[in-house]
Amino acid sequence: xxxxxxxxxxxxxxxxxxxxxxxxxxxxxxxxxxxxxxxxxxxxxxxxxxxxxxxxxxxxxxxxxxxxxxxxxxxxxxxxxxxxxxxxxxxxxxxxxxxxxxxxxxxxxxxxxxxxxxxxxxxxxxxxxxxxxxxxxxxxxxxxxxxxxxxxxxxxxxxxxxxxxxxxxxxxxxxxxxxxxxxxxxxxxxxxxxxxxxxxxxxxxxxxxxxxxxxxxxxxxxxxxxxxxxxxxxxxxxxxxxxxxxx
Numbered sequence: 001x002x003x004x005x006x007x008x009x010x011x012x013x014x015x016x017x018x019x020x021x022x023x024x025x026x027x028x029x030x031x032x033x034x035x036x037x038x039x040x041x042x043x044x045x046x047x048x049x050x051x052x053x054x055x056x057x058x059x060x061x062x063x064x065x066x067x068x069x070x071x072x073x074x075x076x077x078x079x080x081x082x083x084x085x086x087x088x089x090x091x092x093x094x095x096x097x098x099x100x101x102x103x104x105x106x107x108x109x110x111x112x113x114x115x116x117x118x119x120x121x122x123x124x125x126x127x128x129x130x131x132x133x134x135x136x137x138x139x140x141x142x143x144x145x146x147x148x149x150x151x152x153x154x155x156x157x158x159x160x161x162x163x164x165x166x167x168x169x170x171x172x173x174x175x176x177x178x179x180x181x182x183x184x185x186x187x188x189x190x191x192x193x194x195x196x197x198x199x200x201x202x203x204x205x206x207x208x209x210x211x212x213x214x215x216x217x218x219x220x221x222x223x224x225x226x227x228x229x230x231x232x233x234x235x236x237x238x239x240x241x242x243x244x245x246x247x
Contacts, residue, residue, distance in 0.1 A: 010222045017215050022159055024207050029155040030201045032192055042190060048159050054192050060185030062152065063113050063141035074101035075132035079116045084126020084132075084153060097126040097232040105133035108142045111149045113156070114143040121166035127153035139181055148197035155189060155202060 031037075032051050047124065055185040076098055078088040085108070108114055108128050116124035117139055127149045134140065143149070163182075168183035191197065 003068075003225050005153065007222055007225050007229075010218050010225070013218050014222075015147045015214060017211050017218070021208055021211050024211075025154050025204055026160060027028070027152065028204055029158060030066070030190075032196060033200060033203055042113060044163065044188060047190070050190050051192065054190045056188060056190055058185065059156075059187045059189060062143065062145040062189075063185075064144050065138050065181055066106075066112070066142040068107040068140075069104060071107045071133050072105065073107055074107070075130065076102070076105065077108055077128065077132040077134045079114050079124045079126060080133070081119065081123045083167060084157060085114045085128035085130060087130060087132065102133060104136045106138065108132050108134050109142070111143045113143070113152070115139045115141070115179065115184070117178045117181075118171075118176055118217075121162055121169050121177060122157065123157055123162050126157055136141055139179075146194065147191060148194055148201055149202045151191075151197035154201070155191075161187075172240075 030047060030050060032038075032054075034051075038052040042048060042050045053211065068132070076088045077085055078091070079085055079089070108129060110131055112128050114126060114128055114134055115138060117137060138235075153158070164187060165179055165184070168187070169177035169179045171177040221224040
């Protein structure tokens, strides 16, 4: 019982680390790194005030929809809510089968924005760091900007935007709602100068690396606690442990 309590406490630490990561990223990509910067009202209800020198733009001015087929030999990519665009083979928890014929899969270049149309409202989108191909059910947007790709990746994936994506999606059932590409292109975002974007990306990378180190250590501890619990149960079942004495 004591080990179960410890495992639950460590799991709560993991949850808090996830919340901390989201808060660090959201604050950095909406308010920057200078706590004393002059602010102005963004006139966007979910966003509130932003640094006065940040400029407004629309997603459609940053990306254009693209659909290039005919590259079946490239690596298959998937979009995950937790990670963004990753190589499909790097995960073993995707139940969707890859077809034998990949001729209809879409080309994705580094820097492309890829969206899972049915799960965008859950955060399943991201700017790709890989070249490959992806499902014809996704939407691929080619960059037409000179911004920092990783900044756009973090900004477009922040939790505050998922209700916006939900509001521009539709369908019969909410868990199958599809985002409308035209309305997505009209989503307003605010961008700092490129050098500030890069500084923000470096800050996010540095701070989340610290959280990742704590997460890895916590997960190792959880693994050891579970192993210890299993060993105690096995010892009790086989009579190697005097349960009354142990209690």
